[in-house]
Amino acid sequence: MNDDDLGHVPDAAPHDSPAEDLSMLGAFVDGELPPAGREALQARLAGDPHAAARVAAYRAQKAALQALCAGARVAGEERGAPGAADAADAAPAVLVLRPRTPWWWRAGRAAAWAAVGAGLAVAATALVPRLAPGLAPGLAPAGLAPELAAVSAPAAAHAETPEAFARRADIAYAVYSPEQRHPVEVGAADEAHLVAWLSKRLGKPLSVPSLAEYGYTLVGGRLLPGNTGPAAQFMYENDAGERLTLYVGSSAADRDPVRLLRDGNRRTFYWSTERTGYALSGPQTEPKLREIALDVCGALGGEPGQW
CATH class of the missing domain: 3.30.200.100 (MucB/RseB, C-terminal domain)
Structure with missing residues (x-):
């Protein structure tokens, strides 16, 4: 665990512990300190609100990650994938977080494209009848709607x-x-x-x-x-x-x-x-x-x- 994972943790005071104390706090949350060191750190936390807040943040993050990994393991076991439970125990789960685009941004972008498409359709309807007389007899632009293609074909072509x-x-x-x-x-x-x-x-x-x-x-x-x-x-x-x-x-x-x-x-x-x-x-x-x-x-x- 490091400070980048805990952006909401209060900043340490100027007189806070040096960088190695952060490792000690992480070891304390993970239960890796010996009994003597654990008791000493608990006594210190009672009088150091910044260190106590950091330990609380570490514990909250650890609990959240454990809950997510447990949910992924259960889902794999329910699907019946061979060795799903073993694989979950053997390798740590990786959580990838991606920022979501707000719904109002997606809706606005869709509306903008719809407006552009409508404008192009109106422009094509207005321009095709003007351009059609210049086409060669019997030819119609590829992809035109039947009612527009009919404009470009002279009546004599249907004789x-x-x-x-x-x-x-x-x-x-x-x-x-x-x-x-x-x-x-x-x-x-x-x-x-x-x-x-x-x-x-x-x-x-x-x-x-x-x-x-x-x-x-x-x-x-x-x-x-x-x-x-x-x-x-x-x-x-x-x-x-x-x-x-x-x-x-x-x-x-x-x-x-x-x-x-x-x-x-x-x-x-x-x-x-x-x-x-x-x-x-x-x-x-x-x-x-x-x-x-x-x-x-x-x-x-x-x-x-x-x-």
């Missing part, structure tokens, strides 16, 4: 190619034309409502061309998802049960010629007129499908140059 439009129409035909009980959402008996509803959803006036001269009557129609918005599908059927579908959606091109997409036993003729895409799909067994497609194209505003 669907005519071939992709045709494949979307072909898949819709393959999915719904075999349906027997629910091939459409709204039947032909309510054609006026069907056309008004789909026109409103697509944001443009639609019309349903008649295919009666080819032996097909309207079954009805349904609303479908397109690439950049809603799309519509009208279904026709002949007496033999064969079906055709007319798929309508938005197009990035003002006018495209009539083209053909082949997929298995399905055929799709597709084109665009006044930024509206059209695709007529049917089975390959329909020999007049191209003729029907050209007729529909003309009925919906197409020109001979597209044929």
Whole structure:
């Protein structure tokens, strides 16, 4: 034991014992003095309040250390670690004291970092829309939230190619034309409502061309998802049960010629007129499908140059 461990012990008086007396006090607390020396020191303590205070401080520190070491030994024995009790008896326990950061300091530091993060988020929200127009088309900064990344990508990057439009129409035909009980959402008996509803959803006036001269009557129609918005599908059927579908959606091109997409036993003729895409799909067994497609194209505003 030394004076550094007892910072709260009263300072010795100028006439106090020399340094070797401190060792004697420590030996007295530890029970290491012979009987004669112990009795002499006890007599001295009765008249030396500074030495008596130091002995009391030594004893308090010794009792605290013994209590801590005993608690560590008991904890090791309860865990059942092999040789825990022997190790505790063989080597003295070491107590490491670390200063704790006050709770108010930790809370203040956390609040400061939160404020910094909020400020950066506000700054990024304000700056990204200004910087985004300078990005290359179709590129968005890595790690941006979807709503911010969308600002940097021009609308043209989302435009669907005519071939992709045709494949979307072909898949819709393959999915719904075999349906027997629910091939459409709204039947032909309510054609006026069907056309008004789909026109409103697509944001443009639609019309349903008649295919009666080819032996097909309207079954009805349904609303479908397109690439950049809603799309519509009208279904026709002949007496033999064969079906055709007319798929309508938005197009990035003002006018495209009539083209053909082949997929298995399905055929799709597709084109665009006044930024509206059209695709007529049917089975390959329909020999007049191209003729029907050209007729529909003309009925919906197409020109001979597209044929």
